[in-house]
Amino acid sequence: MSSKHEILNALKLSALTNHPMPSIDVAPRVEDLVGQFETNLKTVAGTLHREGGLAALQAKVDELIAQGLQVISLVEGVTANRDVPPTAHELRDIDYAVIPGDVGVAENGAIWVNNKNLGHRVTPFICENLILALPIHKIVPNMHQAAKEVTLDAGEFGVFIAGPSKTADIEQALVVGAHGACSLNVYLV
């Protein structure tokens, strides 16, 4: 008998009796979504830029390039100085990656990013710093709403990103910038 069938057979001896699936109906907090989002993004060590939209973002990118930094942009309407390379490993020296975010979650400051917009899946992790462009009308109150909004087709990869990478593994001291990006700036567009 295959291990799969052994496991499934063993489950027939389970002592648990049927329990119905609960309906997930949690009241959302809808007042001041952008304000909630901003507060929670700050809690997870990210920064929100409310004003200026794409123009402000482009100005920031120009400034970074002028400083001699390597910037890649996957946001339509924002130009940078690096293109998507053939292999993911070639992204190792990227200083800033500018990526579109699909859905923002007010309750926790997380932003859903889908691999359709990433070039390589590793882009938001391998860059030294991450900038996300988020449409203002795409902020939802909580994860229950977000679960309904996100797209994840067969074969895809998607990730909720809440702030820059961080760790507290050495004596509980919070250090921002572990293996992923060391900073996160979010531009509302």
Place this chain on the structure above:
Amino acid sequence: MAYQHNHEAMGSQVHAYKADIFCRDETRVDWHSKALWLLREKRDRAAGSLPEWEQLRQLGSEIKLHTLTNLAQYLETFEQNCLANGIKVHWAKDGAEHNRIVHEILASHKVKKLVKSKSMLTEECHLNPYLEQRGIEVIDTDLGERIIQLAKMPPSHIVVPAIHMKKEEVGDLFHDKLGTKAGESDPLYLTRAARAHLREQFLSADAAMTGVNMAIADKGAVVVCTNEGNADMGANLPKLQLHSMGIDKVVPDIDSAAVLLRTLARNATGQPVTTYSAFYRGPQVDGEMHVIIVDNGRTEMMKDKILAESLKCIRCGGCLNTCPVYRRSGGYSYNYTIPGPIGIAVGATHDNTNSIAWACTLCGSCTYVCPTKVPLDKIIHHHRRLKAEAGKLPYGKNAYMPLVGKFMASTTLLNCSMGAARTALRILPGSLLKPFSGAWGKYRELPVAPNSSFEAWFKKHRSL
């Protein structure tokens, strides 16, 4: 070396003995307890800021219970949907089979270096030494995991695995192994050094392996949560990615995962959500993705109605942080990869010292904080009963417990002995009595005895 001080605590010994080793350094015990209590406080603030917290716990509990009661069906749906997404699925009944499967996949791709992100399941299966013996270099990439891997220690906590180590010890270790400056113990400096070191590992790895926080049945996707981004740096660089999951990780849909994601990080560290919650629904272009579904004793636990509920656990670590015994006895005193209350719940059956089921005061704090309402104190109590029924009470308890039973059953005997005890506590010096109180009395004063028994008090007052 200092950071190896806990090595003597290895091996199978009764909990009290190992806790005693940990307790020799009183300042360290205080420090350990405080570090974990800080997490508990952060957790309380995060939970308190959500008016729907109790509703989420209830939902979490019911979603897990529902999935567990229909597990065969959900696992099959999950497998079918994975296959449709181009994910290869494997089933392993135990740790040995799991390791064999992993090795076969890696060997067929001639993998020399594997980057791993935190997975208690692969710890449970002892995967690292298995692969290392077969010539594969295994790099744990979570910072805490890397620290203890370099120090050649097992994890002492399921979320913060190096919580027992001080920054000076990490500094010495990194100086030794990574060539950082001697005497440097600044967490920022050390983390940056580890970042540089591990980046090289990610970029040169042939394959990546992660654990699974949730497996989504109706999508055929796995969810992996980290704060450091190590799982995703790993899985998205090499073309080969492996994910190991216990059969208990499956949930029906994304909505269910969203409920658990809302409580997982809040209960673990007080964060509103983990920094990265990644959903993998297929391999990258030209890549390969494997999921290994592992039983390793879980179906056995499900045969017992009470033990089965421990499979609702989402491994947030909250019960460890709140546990007064864990905080003062350390993660190495439990004879199991997973320490603390949940470690007792899932590990006591196999504890050959038959002592860890007693590493608990039954205060119930763990049950109270658990985001999926795992009835930990009830499960631990049940383990004691199972041990007693199997005639496996730990040394000492075996000898006196039957007597306690007889005492309790007989009113006369009980009253007489309690009277004797009260008298003894009043007139005999503490030093003479203390040895009779065993480990309990070691760090405590004996109680001041009341003048009369409750029985006598009740007789006197009940007419009032």
